[in-house]
Structure formats: structure tokens, C-alpha cells
Amino acid sequence: MKKVVIVLSFILSIVLLIPQDINATTLQEYEDQLEKYKNELNDKNNQIAASKKELEEVQQKLADYEKQIKDTEEAIKKIEEEIKKNNEEIENKKKESKKLMEYYQISNGENVYLEYAFGATDITDMIYRLSIVEQLTDYNDKVMKELKELVRQNQEKQKELENKKVELNKLTEEMREQSKKIKGNISSMEGTVPNIKGQLSYYQERVSYYKSIGCKSSDTIGIDCDKPKRVSRGGGGGGGGGGYLIGANGFASPLNSYNYISTGFYWNGYSGHKGLDFAEGCGTPVRAVATGRVYYVGSNKDIYGAKMVMIVHNYNGRLVFSQYAHLSGYAVSTNQDVYVGQVIGYVGSTGWSTGCHLHLEMSNDVGWDYNRPGNYYTYINYITNPYNYIPG
Numbered sequence: 001m002k003k004v005v006i007v008l009s010f011i012l013s014i015v016l017l018i019p020q021d022i023n024a025t026t027l028q029e030y031e032d033q034l035e036k037y038k039n040e041l042n043d044k045n046n047q048i049a050a051s052k053k054e055l056e057e058v059q060q061k062l063a064d065y066e067k068q069i070k071d072t073e074e075a076i077k078k079i080e081e082e083i084k085k086n087n088e089e090i091e092n093k094k095k096e097s098k099k100l101m102e103y104y105q106i107s108n109g110e111n112v113y114l115e116y117a118f119g120a121t122d123i124t125d126m127i128y129r130l131s132i133v134e135q136l137t138d139y140n141d142k143v144m145k146e147l148k149e150l151v152r153q154n155q156e157k158q159k160e161l162e163n164k165k166v167e168l169n170k171l172t173e174e175m176r177e178q179s180k181k182i183k184g185n186i187s188s189m190e191g192t193v194p195n196i197k198g199q200l201s202y203y204q205e206r207v208s209y210y211k212s213i214g215c216k217s218s219d220t221i222g223i224d225c226d227k228p229k230r231v232s233r234g235g236g237g238g239g240g241g242g243g244y245l246i247g248a249n250g251f252a253s254p255l256n257s258y259n260y261i262s263t264g265f266y267w268n269g270y271s272g273h274k275g276l277d278f279a280e281g282c283g284t285p286v287r288a289v290a291t292g293r294v295y296y297v298g299s300n301k302d303i304y305g306a307k308m309v310m311i312v313h314n315y316n317g318r319l320v321f322s323q324y325a326h327l328s329g330y331a332v333s334t335n336q337d338v339y340v341g342q343v344i345g346y347v348g349s350t351g352w353s354t355g356c357h358l359h360l361e362m363s364n365d366v367g368w369d370y371n372r373p374g375n376y377y378t379y380i381n382y383i384t385n386p387y388n389y390i391p392g
């Protein structure tokens with residue numbers, strides 16, 4: 001019976017030892033991401049440049065139409081003046097003809113003023129003069145007819161120009177709309193650039209860091225290179241006093257002691273409480289649950305501004321992550337190696353918290369922003385109950 005137990009536990013330990021690193025990331029993946037964001041930034045910049053060129057063309061067209069409108073307005077004014085001049089000319093000719101007709105009527109009526117009116121010396125002279133009157137009125141009629149025709153043509157031209165102006169105004173309005181739309185596109189594209197640049201610099205920084213410490217493209221980060229210190233049986237030194245226990249797996253409680261668990265762990269992958277809340281006085285030292293490397297210290301990751309420390313541990317060839325939230329202060333900095341039990345910060349109530357407590361959160365394989373940068377919703381699928389590691 002004892003043998004069976006030994007064999008079973010041997011099999012079980014083998015199962016546990018198989019690295020479940022399907023989610024671990026190679027340097028090559030970081031390099032691919034870097035390339036992807038480089039291309040994305042390049043594409044975005046090209047699109048912005050193309051839109052700016054398009055905008056320039058639209059604005060050139062707009063200026064063109066505005067000039068055409070001005071020219072058309074001037075042409076209309078000129079035609080109006082011409083029409084006015086022609087109409088005045090017609091009036092003059094009318095008056096002239098009327099006067100001539102009056103003379104003509106006077107002559108027909110054998111009026112006593114005939115001689116005076118025409119200044120004719122004899123009847124021959126008078127007839128001659130009358131024929132001139134007739135010719136003159138005929139001539140005036142002809143001139144008036146021509147002028148009227150001119151007025152008609154000009155009015156037609158004026159109408160055409162007015163139509164053209166309406167058309168140009170419509171085109172101008174269209175160009176204005178188009179330019180507004182392009183400007184909107186440009187600013188929304190420019191709005192995405194900082195995010196792309198942020199991702200790009202993250203990967204640039206990671207890739208150059210991993211290369212600087214000699215990682216190869218095929219290396220799995222955290223396992224083949226950039227290994228956090230291994231958690232080993234018995235752990236490192238430096239644990240706290242009074243009842244501080246390091247488990248056989250190398251994990252320990254984050255606090256020497258605490259009042260009570262104010263909120264337990266209940267998590268189904270998308271809702272609940274992702275960790276353990278230890279109610280304890282503000283200022284109490286918080287300790288690393290295992291030996292590892294600090295990869296985040298700060299308050300800008302949590303939307304409520306909780307002060308946090310995040311540590312990556314190497315446990316039997318796989319990555320395990322621990323996160324300490326609501327701290328009042330820090331005792332470590334990013335990229336620092338820490339041993340189990342080392343003070344990393346102090347209990348506080350920063351962020352979304354109603355009293356002094358420590359929120360301890362742990363995950364397997366994927367850390368918050370560790371090897372799935374920016375993807376919080378991927379990370380929360382890897383949450384695990386801290387009691388799977390730390391002593392209860």
C-alpha cells in the first residue's frame with residue numbers, strides 16, 4: 001500500500017514538473033510584434049501623408065472655385081452695365097425718332113411753322129428735308145432693333161453666368177465638406193499614433209533588453225533566458241520572525257501575520273474577486289511570496305491608482321506571478337531580484353479600498369502586462385487562487 005502511494009506521488013510530481021509553458025513567449029515573438037508595430041506606424045504615417053496631400057488638392061480646388069466665383073461675379077456686373085448702357089441708347093434713339101416724327105407730322109400738316117421748323121427755302125428743299133427725316137427714323141428703328149437684340153443676348157448671357165455661379169457655389173460647398181471630412185480623418189488617424197508608438201517602444205525596449213543580456217530569438221523569455229531566481233525548497237534567507245513560514249514549495253505568506261481575510265478568492269475567469277484580501281494595519285511590511293524578479297512597481301496600471309508591486313517567479317520551469325496591491329509605499333524597484341520573505345512594500349489603502357489591507361493576486365504562465373502586454377483580458381484567464389501556492 002505504501003508503495004502504491006510512493007508510485008502515485010512520483011507520477012503526480014512528474015505531471016507537475018512538465019512545464020506548461022504553452023503561453024510563454026519567445027524573443028522571436030517579441031521581435032515579430034516589434035516588426036508588426038513598426039509596419040503599423042509606417043502605414044499610419046503613409047495614410048496620414050496621403051490624406052494631407054488629398055487635403056491640399058481639395059483646398060487648391062476650393063481656392064480655384066472661389067476665384068472662378070469672383071470672376072463670374074465681375075462678368076455679371078460688366079454685362080449688367082452693358083445692358084443698362086444699351087437700354088439708355090435705346091431710350092435716346094426713341095426720343096430722337098419721336099422728335100423726328102414730330103417734325104414730320106408738322107410738315108405733313110402744312111403747318112405755318114413749316115418753314116421755321118425745317119428752315120426750308122422752297123418746296124424742293126422741304127421735300128428733300130422730309131426724305132432725310134424718313135431715312136433718319138428708319139435708321140433709328142434699325143439701330144433700336146439691333147440694340148434690343150443685343151440686350152436680349154446679354155440678358156441670356158447674364159442668366160448663364162448666374163447659373164454658373166450657382167453651380168460654383170455648390171462645388172465650393174462640396175469642397176468645404178470634403179476638406180472637413182479629410183481633416184477629421186487625419187486627426188482621428190493621428191489620435192491612434194501615440195498608442196502605436198507606445199506599443200512600439202515597449203517592444204523595442206524589451207527586444208533590446210533581451211538581446212543585451214544575450215537572449216536568442218528562439219529563447220523562451222523567463223525560461224531559457226532572463227530567468228528569475230528559482231524558487232527552491234526551503235527558500236532563501238531573510239524571512240521575518242515570529243511564525244513566518246516558508247512552504248515546502250518555496251512559497252510563503254506575504255505577511256508575518258494578519259488580522260483576518262476580509263475577502264476570499266472567488267473567480268470564474270471574468271468576475272468575482274481575483275485574489276485574497278488580508279486585513280492588516282497600514283505600514284505593515286509586505287513580503288515577496290517567493291524568490292523572483294520585480295517587473296512592475298507603480299500606481300499607473302490600476303484605474304483607481306492603487307500602488308502595486310508585481311513579481312515574476314520561476315517555479316519548476318514555468319512562470320508564476322504575484323501581485324501586491326493597495327500598498328502605502330514600496331521597498332523595491334523594477335528589475336530587482338528579490339528573495340522569498342524580502343520586504344517589497346507596506347500595507348496601505350491606495351486605490352479602490354475602504355481600509356488598510358493587502359490584496360494578493362497570483363497567476364500562472366501569463367502576468368499582467370508581462371508576456372501579454374496591454375491585454376488585461378487575456379491575463380485574467382490565468383488567475384489562480386494564491387492558496388494554490390502559499391501556506392494557508
Ligand SMILES: [Zn+2]
Nearest residue numbers: 275276277359
Ligand atoms: Zn482584493
